[in-house]
Amino acid sequence: MSNILDTFKARHLFEDMTSPELAKALDTPLTVYAGFDPTNDSLQAGNFVTIMALAHLQRAGHKVIALVGGATGLIGDPSGKSKERNLLSAEQVERNLVGIQENLSRFIDFNPQSPNPAILVNNYDWFKSFTFIDLLREIGRYFRMGVMLSKDSVKKRMESDDGMSFTEFCYQILQGYDFYHLYKTYGCTLQLGGSDQWGNITAGTELVRRISGQEVFGMTFPLVCDSTGKKFGKSEGNAIFLDARKTPYYDFYQFFLRTMDADVIRYLKIFTFLPMARIAELEQAVAAAPERREAQQVLAEELTRTVHGEQGLAVAKKATQVLFGGSLDGLAAADLEAIFANVPSAALPAAEVLGKPAFEVIAAAGMAASKGEARRLVQQGGLSINNVKAGGLDRCFAPTDLIEGRLAVLRSGKKSFFLLRAE
């Protein structure tokens, strides 16, 4: 357990800590927490680092608290945001909590029967009855204006054209109080977060110190970017979700399979529990034969298995095999239905498909946002029907394009599939 910090460092999970004393403190089991934003009913790939950090700590014997920011989510964290967020409704947050715990349970053990179960808390539970007066009297007096104003997240926003509202400014007070509350209630003495959370985390450690005189710790991990500097976790502008209803098994698997060579080893360290020796082997493999994408495959498999289980992984791999294996000949409509169970699809009356120009059909089916977009796609040769390129605006749907007379697999570009049913 004493080398948990070394593990973090070796796996790119360590950026900074509030005090070197933390290294010693980690020799005995601590209670640690990290926060998640309930902006959605599913966590995203961007949350993986936090999740993995907590999971490592739990495995090392520390007590883990996952905090869902039901209250702070109602406010919106200004860190790293150039604009104020839309506020969430309380009911929305409530719904999102359920999904988030489900996601977390894939990585972190919440089972109360376990020897060291994690717990999930919602800060709305302690903020809902807090009055403005309570806040000012009990917490506000411990916060110094100079410190608050000098936070990076505040300074940046003040300098931007949009400025900052009081609501957002107070975010650090709420997050700071979270830490105090968890310290008081559960003896929590360590908060984890991304490096963008530094200001909020220190707000907490300082509040605890001022009120109780106790030193508590904060630790941050680097924000994960790919080698071109883009924030990790988005594919073609869309977030990768852990919930299969939002991101199908296939897309989830593919997202990791498409990882760049330059990133894949680092990702293996961060996002998997594979032993470092195994990762070193894979590093060799990438250097020797990058085109085999062995490391990418392992990465995609590991994560898909963890999040979606063996069954989800099997579906994703089968689909990958079929789609990148070339022809769809010999596959029954029922097989395709199963493989594409989570792919966007639409059903149209057969009369609106057969004999109609392909671009009109894909616009009607919703694969393209407008006829103009559909036309563009077809004109530029970006549309494939059943894995065969369909060029030309005059391309029409023929009966032979429908497998068993009812199904067509449409693809735009290389990666984006759409299932069309004719009824």
Add this chain to the structure above:
RNA sequence: GGUAGGGUACCGAAGUGGCCAACCGGGGCAGACUGUAAAUCUGCUGGCUAACGCCUUCCUUGGUUCGAAUCCAAGCCCUACCA
């Protein structure tokens, strides 16, 4: 409350009476090259249209004008400084 500046397409940002569906950059979507990589190059990126073209747009509402994103008035919102 005062003063100044500002609100243009997904974002940033030109345009300041007709040549404007609106320069340019980013992003996005495709194509070529590839290893389902990166980099690079090419096309597209309001709606309808095979196309000519037509239609709806430049915060809102009115107005001036043959004609407005551009001028005027009122309103809404944002920012900075002052109070």
